Amino acid sequence: MEMVLDWRSVGSLLATIMVFRTAMRDFLPPEAEIFLRRLLTRLAAAFRPHVGTILIDEADGASGGANDLYDASQLYLGARCLATAPTVRLHKPRQAPRPVASLPDAHTTHDVFRGVLVKWTARPVERGASAGGGGGGGGVFNPYNPYGRGGGGGGEPRRLELQFPRQHRELIHGHYIQHVIDEATKMRLRSRERRLYTNRAAAPGDDHHRLWTSHAFSHPSTFDTLAVDPALRDDIRADLLRFAARREHYARVGRAWKRGYLLHGPPGTGKTSLVAAIANLLEFDVYDLELTTVPTNSHLRRLLVSTTPKSVVVVEDIDCSLDLSDRKNKASDDENAAQLSIISPAAAAAMAAMGRESISLSGVLNFVDGLWSSCVGERLMVFTTNHPERLDPALLRPGRMDRKIELGYCSPPALRVLAKNYLGVGDEGCEDAADDPDTVSGLMADAEGLLAAGVLITPADIAEVFMGCDGAGATAALRKLADELRRRRDAPAVPVTEEAAMTTE
Numbered sequence: 001m002e003m004v005l006d007w008r009s010v011g012s013l014l015a016t017i018m019v020f021r022t023a024m025r026d027f028l029p030p031e032a033e034i035f036l037r038r039l040l041t042r043l044a045a046a047f048r049p050h051v052g053t054i055l056i057d058e059a060d061g062a063s064g065g066a067n068d069l070y071d072a073s074q075l076y077l078g079a080r081c082l083a084t085a086p087t088v089r090l091h092k093p094r095q096a097p098r099p100v101a102s103l104p105d106a107h108t109t110h111d112v113f114r115g116v117l118v119k120w121t122a123r124p125v126e127r128g129a130s131a132g133g134g135g136g137g138g139g140v141f142n143p144y145n146p147y148g149r150g151g152g153g154g155g156e157p158r159r160l161e162l163q164f165p166r167q168h169r170e171l172i173h174g175h176y177i178q179h180v181i182d183e184a185t186k187m188r189l190r191s192r193e194r195r196l197y198t199n200r201a202a203a204p205g206d207d208h209h210r211l212w213t214s215h216a217f218s219h220p221s222t223f224d225t226l227a228v229d230p231a232l233r234d235d236i237r238a239d240l241l242r243f244a245a246r247r248e249h250y251a252r253v254g255r256a257w258k259r260g261y262l263l264h265g266p267p268g269t270g271k272t273s274l275v276a277a278i279a280n281l282l283e284f285d286v287y288d289l290e291l292t293t294v295p296t297n298s299h300l301r302r303l304l305v306s307t308t309p310k311s312v313v314v315v316e317d318i319d320c321s322l323d324l325s326d327r328k329n330k331a332s333d334d335e336n337a338a339q340l341s342i343i344s345p346a347a348a349a350a351m352a353a354m355g356r357e358s359i360s361l362s363g364v365l366n367f368v369d370g371l372w373s374s375c376v377g378e379r380l381m382v383f384t385t386n387h388p389e390r391l392d393p394a395l396l397r398p399g400r401m402d403r404k405i406e407l408g409y410c411s412p413p414a415l416r417v418l419a420k421n422y423l424g425v426g427d428e429g430c431e432d433a434a435d436d437p438d439t440v441s442g443l444m445a446d447a448e449g450l451l452a453a454g455v456l457i458t459p460a461d462i463a464e465v466f467m468g469c470d471g472a473g474a475t476a477a478l479r480k481l482a483d484e485l486r487r488r489r490d491a492p493a494v495p496v497t498e499e500a501a502m503t504t505e
């Protein structure tokens with residue numbers, strides 16, 4: 001039977017409730033009335049929709065400060081909205097490379113988390129109605145500047161309302177909110193502009209902020225364009241990804257979340273290219289530390305503690321930066337100091353003070369391990385050298401240098417990577433239709449045979465040959481390479497000069 005609820009029946013229902021209430025008050029004992037009230041409240045709750053709600057205000061609490069959860073949620077929802085919602089708010093902060101989307105006011109979107117449907121609604125909050133009065137909010141949502149409000153100024157503070165089935169309260173509070181924060185963090189990292197920092201010559205009076213100067217980092221090198229042995233390449237990539245994913249492991253064993261790499265090999269074998277590929281793989285910033293411009297150990301310490309998490313700190317050509325050969329020289333320094341102290345105690349004291357302050361092997365070693373423990377977040381230390389034999393073993397011990405990676409002369413597999421990158425020559429043939437595939441594969445086999453026979457050439461030299469033939473086609477470039485390899489094979493061996501012999505001692 002269909003029930004029709006008109007005004008007359010509503011009126012009689014209300015009258016019945018009033019009569020019932022009066023009767024309850026007049027005839028029921030107080031205990032029974034309390035019992036009945038509780039029963040009715042439970043019944044009413046049972047019929048109410050099972051919806052839990054979380055309110056996330058743009059401005060947080062009494063302080064009116066930014067609420068990072070609001071920014072994270074907006075960033076997260078923006079990515080979801082782009083795919084589904086008919087209307088999105090788009091905003092491009094000046095320092096961001098791409099526009100970011102967010103959920104506009106008075107709009108709703110849905111999300112599914114582990115099979116649970118949740119509903120998000122964005123609303124403006126009337127002044128005075130928000131939890132903390134909404135003091136500092138009102139700016140345009142800016143995920144790149146979540147703490148520096150005020151981009152738009154003056155508008156109503158805003159709020160996100162998250163509704164979910166109440167039986168999944170634990171899932172939403174315990175996991176979904178964290179999931180939103182984690183996803184937003186990943187998005188921020190992916191879309192931020194990465195920076196290359198360099199330390200310029202230190203001047204007296206330099207303040208903290210001027211320790212490093214930076215510009216946008218965009219280097220095309222990736223693990224796919226690196227001409228190295230594929231097994232080595234895959235091994236390094238796996239090691240880096242394992243390192244980046246092991247925050248909990250490092251915390252559990254009580255070690256700083258850092259890893260040290262020493263890249264060594266002749267000039268032009270790809271050490272710098274590998275650093276760039278590492279930064280691109282992990283999406284890290286790069287700090288290019290020029291040790292020769294660092295005047296003292298304490299300056300070095302300041303430089304390093306001001307690096308940010310998710311960064312690669314690189315010291316190129318470490319053997320040229322300092323006299324790091326060993327600490328044997330210290331004995332003769334001590335002898336000289338003793339003699340000087342007999343001649344002039346004041347001069348000896350000044351020398352000792354200078355020696356303590358000037359940058360030293362121990363300063364470098366301290367930052368390689370000890371100092372990092374006071375830094376939060378992950379960092380990769382990379383040293384490069386053409387002469388690993390010149391380095392003090394103390395610098396190389398495990399824990400300081402976790403991996404020593406040799407980048408050598410070009411091998412046949414590395415040549416295939418270069419031929420693919422520069423000439424478009426791959427297993428499936430050549431990109432340029434003007435090249436005869438049989439001639440190209442014959443020349444490749446020729447060049448690979450020469451490399452396998454021990455002819456030494458660096459990837460940089462091969463890149464140079466290929467660049468020199470730009471536009472002339474793969475056949476011309478490979479023919480030139482094969483000629484160069486034959487020339488090297490047939491060239492008389494370079495006699496080892498006295499000077500060269502000394503450098504390899």
Ligand SMILES: Nc1ncnc2c1ncn2[C@@H]1O[C@H](COP(=O)(O)OP(=O)(O)OP(=O)(O)O)[C@@H](O)[C@H]1O
Pocket residue numbers: 225226227228266267268269270271272273274386459460461463
């Ligand atoms: N393994 C490689 N894979 C791809 N390109 C390479 C490789 N090695 C060298 N190159 C090319 O040669 C150029 C110089 O290489 P890179 O600066 O990385 O060498 P390096 O070992 O760091 O040299 P140096 O010791 O002189 O600093 C790069 O711009 C790149 O084009």
